[in-house]
Amino acid sequence: MKKVLIVGAGAVGTSFAYSLIHKGLIEEIVLYDIDEKRAIGEALDLAHGIYFTKPVEIRAGDLKEAKDSDMVVITAGAKQKPGETRLQLLDRNINIYRSLIPEIVQSGFNGIFLIVTNPVDVLTYFTYKFSGFSRNKVIGSGTVLDSSRFAYLLSRHCDVDPRSVNAYVIGEHGDTAVLAWSLTHIGGISLSEFCPVCGKRCFEDNVKEAIIKEVRNSAYKIIEYKGATYYAIGLALVNIVEAIARDENRILPVSIVHPEIFGFKDIPLSLPSIVGRNGVKKVLQVKLSEEEERELYKSAKLIKEVIDSFSSLSLSSL
Numbered sequence: 001m002k003k004v005l006i007v008g009a010g011a012v013g014t015s016f017a018y019s020l021i022h023k024g025l026i027e028e029i030v031l032y033d034i035d036e037k038r039a040i041g042e043a044l045d046l047a048h049g050i051y052f053t054k055p056v057e058i059r060a061g062d063l064k065e066a067k068d069s070d071m072v073v074i075t076a077g078a079k080q081k082p083g084e085t086r087l088q089l090l091d092r093n094i095n096i097y098r099s100l101i102p103e104i105v106q107s108g109f110n111g112i113f114l115i116v117t118n119p120v121d122v123l124t125y126f127t128y129k130f131s132g133f134s135r136n137k138v139i140g141s142g143t144v145l146d147s148s149r150f151a152y153l154l155s156r157h158c159d160v161d162p163r164s165v166n167a168y169v170i171g172e173h174g175d176t177a178v179l180a181w182s183l184t185h186i187g188g189i190s191l192s193e194f195c196p197v198c199g200k201r202c203f204e205d206n207v208k209e210a211i212i213k214e215v216r217n218s219a220y221k222i223i224e225y226k227g228a229t230y231y232a233i234g235l236a237l238v239n240i241v242e243a244i245a246r247d248e249n250r251i252l253p254v255s256i257v258h259p260e261i262f263g264f265k266d267i268p269l270s271l272p273s274i275v276g277r278n279g280v281k282k283v284l285q286v287k288l289s290e291e292e293e294r295e296l297y298k299s300a301k302l303i304k305e306v307i308d309s310f311s312s313l314s315l316s317s318l
């Protein structure tokens, strides 16, 4: 892949850029921020480190740079204050997207959007609507980060490397995120079979509930302690970009706008999906437990309600 434009050179945008320059996947990285000086300063700081990484050109630029970019990754916008939900950011961040997306499309951009700004699912939906792009080319980072948090916690409980844990969080990247225990495997063994192998019997005693709570509350805790989350999402974004750049067909729980889920039309949420050069190639039909299905329904219903309450307002300005 040749060129990536990062829109928003704040903590998330620059953590992503910092992780990306170590990979040697991209020839050119351009940082754009409404705060022009910030973008120039961050690009220079990163560029001075290229001596120690892989060859890449990194510089600041404007939105016209989208024209020949393969991907535009959008991290611009407000972040949560301590205690604030992701959905509470929508009325601020929708206005940014309403102006950014048409400008990016008008540049002639024809690549893949990767949406990161919160609430990520709802903004993935509005990017899809504002851009007119096909569903597979408008991707939200979705629950890729939540899934890595889930795998990390399981790896610590089960005393195995997180990379040997296959775990998915699906649905909303938010308070209704669904931990899909029934899809979880460790070294190819389902969790219920792994427990007796391990012998610690740690999934008795409400440990499951504690893990669900910890995954859903991770962002709140980190924001309370240090103001924002950015390193893990930066790495998660590199994982998604790598799957696209190398046409890997990697299975990732990214968010796209699904034509219909539970009878709700045009619903953005995350399900395990095959990701390659053209974005999402296929969404997997996963078999969930009844409880997980109920939780996923709740997640879809909430997203639908939020979209409906903003739709007339936001789409009328197109």
Ligand SMILES: NC(=O)C1=CN([C@@H]2O[C@H](COP(=O)(O)OP(=O)(O)OC[C@H]3O[C@@H](n4cnc5c(N)ncnc54)[C@H](O)[C@@H]3O)[C@@H](O)[C@H]2O)C=CC1
Pocket: 007, 008, 009, 010, 011, 012, 013, 032, 033, 034, 035, 038, 075, 076, 077, 078, 079, 080, 089, 096, 100, 115, 116, 117, 118, 119, 120, 141, 142, 145, 173, 228, 229, 230, 233
């Ligand atoms: N999807 C996910 O898993 C995650 C999403 N996030 C979200 O990412 C977003 C960014 O977070 P941070 O980087 O920590 O915030 P930040 O405040 O450090 O950076 C945001 C940047 O956006 C820029 N910006 C604002 N309006 C703009 C516009 N119209 N055009 C270009 N740039 C503009 C600001 O100048 C600032 O540099 C937040 O919405 C946050 O909630 C954060 C972590 C994980």
Ligand SMILES: CC(=O)C(=O)O
Pocket: 086, 118, 145, 218, 219, 229, 233
């Ligand atoms: C902020 C955010 O969305 C996260 O860290 O999950």
